[in-house]
Amino acid sequence: xxIRVPFDTVKETVKKALLCAGLSQEQAETCAAIHTQSSADxxxxxxxxxxxxxxxxxxxxxxxxxxxxxxxxxxxxxxxYDGQMGIxxxxxxxxxxRAMELAKEHGIGCVALRNTTHWMRGGTYAWRMAxxxxxxxxxxxxxxxxxxxxxxxxxxxxxxxxxxxxxxDGEIVLDMxxxxxxxxxxxxxxxxxxxLPYPGGFDKDGNLTSDPGAIEETMRILPTGYWxxxxxxxxxxxxxxxxxxxxxxIDQNAALRGSCGGSCQIFIAFNPYLFATREEVQxxxxxxxxxxxxxxxxxxxxxVTCPGERTKVTRARSMKEGVAVDETIWSQICSIAExxxxxxxxxxx
Amino acid sequence: xxIRVPFDTVKETVKKALLCAGLSQEQAETCAAIHTQSSADxxxxxxxxxxxxxxxxxxxxxxxxxxxxxxxxxxxxxxxYDGQMGIxxxxxxxxxxRAMELAKEHGIGCVALRNTTHWMRGGTYAWRMAxxxxxxxxxxxxxxxxxxxxxxxxxxxxxxxxxxxxxxDGEIVLDMxxxxxxxxxxxxxxxxxxxLPYPGGFDKDGNLTSDPGAIEETMRILPTGYWxxxxxxxxxxxxxxxxxxxxxxIDQNAALRGSCGGSCQIFIAFNPYLFATREEVQxxxxxxxxxxxxxxxxxxxxxVTCPGERTKVTRARSMKEGVAVDETIWSQICSIAExxxxxxxxxxx
Numbered sequence: 179x180x181i182r183v184p185f186d187t188v189k190e191t192v193k194k195a196l197l198c199a200g201l202s203q204e205q206a207e208t209c210a211a212i213h214t215q216s217s218a219d220x221x222x223x224x225x226x227x228x229x230x231x232x233x234x235x236x237x238x239x240x241x242x243x244x245x246x247x248x249x250x251x252x253x254x255x256x257x258x259y260d261g262q263m264g265i266x267x268x269x270x271x272x273x274x275x276r277a278m279e280l281a282k283e284h285g286i287g288c289v290a291l292r293n294t295t296h297w298m299r300g301g302t303y304a305w306r307m308a309x310x311x312x313x314x315x316x317x318x319x320x321x322x323x324x325x326x327x328x329x330x331x332x333x334x335x336x337x338x339x340x341x342x343x344x345x346x347d348g349e350i351v352l353d354m355x356x357x358x359x360x361x362x363x364x365x366x367x368x369x370x371x372x373x374l375p376y377p378g379g380f381d382k383d384g385n386l387t388s389d390p391g392a393i394e395e396t397m398r399i400l401p402t403g404y405w406x407x408x409x410x411x412x413x414x415x416x417x418x419x420x421x422x423x424x425x426x427x428i429d430q431n432a433a434l435r436g437s438c439g440g441s442c443q444i445f446i447a448f449n450p451y452l453f454a455t456r457e458e459v460q461x462x463x464x465x466x467x468x469x470x471x472x473x474x475x476x477x478x479x480x481x482v483t484c485p486g487e488r489t490k491v492t493r494a495r496s497m498k499e500g501v502a503v504d505e506t507i508w509s510q511i512c513s514i515a516e517x518x519x520x521x522x523x524x525x526x527x
Numbered sequence: 528x529x530i531r532v533p534f535d536t537v538k539e540t541v542k543k544a545l546l547c548a549g550l551s552q553e554q555a556e557t558c559a560a561i562h563t564q565s566s567a568d569x570x571x572x573x574x575x576x577x578x579x580x581x582x583x584x585x586x587x588x589x590x591x592x593x594x595x596x597x598x599x600x601x602x603x604x605x606x607x608y609d610g611q612m613g614i615x616x617x618x619x620x621x622x623x624x625r626a627m628e629l630a631k632e633h634g635i636g637c638v639a640l641r642n643t644t645h646w647m648r649g650g651t652y653a654w655r656m657a658x659x660x661x662x663x664x665x666x667x668x669x670x671x672x673x674x675x676x677x678x679x680x681x682x683x684x685x686x687x688x689x690x691x692x693x694x695x696d697g698e699i700v701l702d703m704x705x706x707x708x709x710x711x712x713x714x715x716x717x718x719x720x721x722x723l724p725y726p727g728g729f730d731k732d733g734n735l736t737s738d739p740g741a742i743e744e745t746m747r748i749l750p751t752g753y754w755x756x757x758x759x760x761x762x763x764x765x766x767x768x769x770x771x772x773x774x775x776x777i778d779q780n781a782a783l784r785g786s787c788g789g790s791c792q793i794f795i796a797f798n799p800y801l802f803a804t805r806e807e808v809q810x811x812x813x814x815x816x817x818x819x820x821x822x823x824x825x826x827x828x829x830x831v832t833c834p835g836e837r838t839k840v841t842r843a844r845s846m847k848e849g850v851a852v853d854e855t856i857w858s859q860i861c862s863i864a865e866x867x868x869x870x871x872x873x874x875x876x
Binding site for chain 2: 250251253254255256258283284285286288290313315325326327328329330331332333334341343345350352354358376380384402403404406407409410412413414415416417419420421422423426427428446448449450452453454458459462463465466467469470473474475476477480481482483484485
């Protein structure tokens with residue numbers, strides 16, 4: 179069951195919970211704002227639902243609250259930072275901002291971060307770039323949680339890639355994991371007693387299935403586009419580990435520090451106004467997006483949209499009516515905020 | 528029916544055909560080498576199969592044989608070129624090489640090309656970067672040839688993205704279009720009287736189908752991963768048009784200069800040895816690829832591979848046994864090489 183809670187109440191409660199978990203005022207303020215925004219944008223799986231697990235990771239010592247991005251190297255438009263296993267959100271925000279600084283100086287900027295922890299919602303950083311007026315690409319490599327195409331054994335991370343387009347009349351932002359459905363989504367469908375709209379993995383007999391429970395059992399989630407998502411996932415892993423001089427997915431498997439513990443993250447920002455004026459660029463973006471959105475829907479009452487457009491609608495509703503939060507998760511967070519850190523991670527992703 | 532013809536014979540014949548079509552010695556030599564390599568690598572659809580259409584485009588004036596990449600602007604690690612509607616392969620090779628030069632100077636290099644024509648096999652440029660020792664990302668925006676998710680009307684290009692990993696024991700290269708199957712692939716299955724392995728589009732009643740003919744009829748090819756490939760395709764279009772200060776997909780629709788006529792192409796090269804030695808990087812790549820390839824296959828006799836590994840096997844076989852070419856296409860190319868330019872484009876993509 180979902181309830182709606184005012185944005186500021188959510189944020190203040192999450193902040194209290196994070197202070198109880200040992201974060202500094204500044205860390206708690208930043209992380210609470212990001213987690214609340216993720217839920218407000220409709221990405222609950224990596225918003226509030228992640229708080230109990232985040233607290234658990236801190237207690238296990240998998241996140242180093244003293245960790246800060248330390249410059250490990252730099253050359254021209256590229257910089258490399260060691261995240262010291264610090265808070266994923268804080269490290270990733272730093273890297274995003276630094277990539278944009280480099281882009282101001284060099285036209286393009288790339289920050290490659292290693293030894294960092296889960297960045298939570300990948301789209302956070304792409305939205306930040308788009309809102310600041312930059313085109314952007316970012317991705318992460320994680321531990322093996324998806325079989326590669328042709329395999330029935332975990333072989334590669336579900337490495338999301340994000341893309342940012344700074345359209346001022348509505349940012350266009352892609353936040354795309356490499357599996358067709360997230361584990362969290364499977365649980366949502368199973369609990370609702372529903373089948374997935376399209377096959378999302380393999381059952382124990384090795385057949386493609388839309389039964390979420392059967393996929394949870396085998397953990398054989400389907401790469402998006404079958405062989406395609408599998409191929410992109412391994413490329414993103416290799417590129418991230420090389421560019422950041424950090425861990426590959428299998429190095430993370432071996433280290434056992436939770437999801438994306440010790441991962442690499444890449445942030446590339448481009449100045450979109452090098453060769454055309456802001457007005458020209460914005461007019462072009464508006465024209466193209468309008469044309470896409472105007473294509474004929476495949477069903478009565480349907481509406482074609484570009485990535486990010488629905489997020490803005492969800493965001494506006496959350497600001498007006500409150501942020502939708504799962505009741506159980508909310509009571510857990512309230513409990514943490516009262517100092518009870520011994521909370522079980524009930525969300526599965 | 529496919530026959531095998533020695534690589535050098537194929538290349539010389541294609542070169543003769545291209546000379547007949549009006550290319551200079553140097554242009555014909557370069558394009559013949561690339562088209563032949565694409566077929567030798569198993570990408571016939573964008574190798575030899577494209578020659579008749581390429582010749583047709585020249586005759587229609589859609590490709591300007593005098594067109595050269597002209598620098599339109601530059602800032603730091605980014606350069607912008609106008610391709611003057613020149614030969615797509617020649618323009619794209621120039622841009623690839625220039626991106627690598629910029630990466631040597633700035634750690635990362637980005638060349639954004641506008642007003643260019645079809646680059647043929649997208650992987651050509653990623654392979655070139657990987658073989659030259661660079662990590663790379665490249666993509667193109669094309670005219671609308673695929674419905675966006677939720678639409679039954681052409682709305683976005685099938686914009687491929689390519690990724691390059693310079694592993695010396697076998698480059699890892701992804702060349703991924705945004706539809707689940709290329710149009711060319713549908714034709715191949717239809718002619719063989721086969722169903723697609725997985726649904727590849729919608730039939731006239733709006734149902735997902737694996738019947739290639741039914742999809743060719745509606746032209747409603749399926750974005751890879753349903754909404755995911757659709758979202759990425761529009762983002763790639765927007766980013767390419769902005770970064771290159773060039774045409775979006777809909778601008779190309781309006782101009783009617785064939786597939787990818789007036790498109791934008793982005794080439795990003797990264798120096799992978801900024802923060803670690805070549806030995807360290809190569810050891811890491813080998814370890815990660817070996818682990819991926821060693822994951823348990825989902826069927827008896829199966830083999831898990833990373834993108835590009837099978838290409839190398841196909842390439843080796845082509846060099847030994849000859850390049851596999853479609854008999855009808857081959858006779859067309861031989862006919863063009865004898866000066867008969869009035870050849871019908873029989874390959875559908």
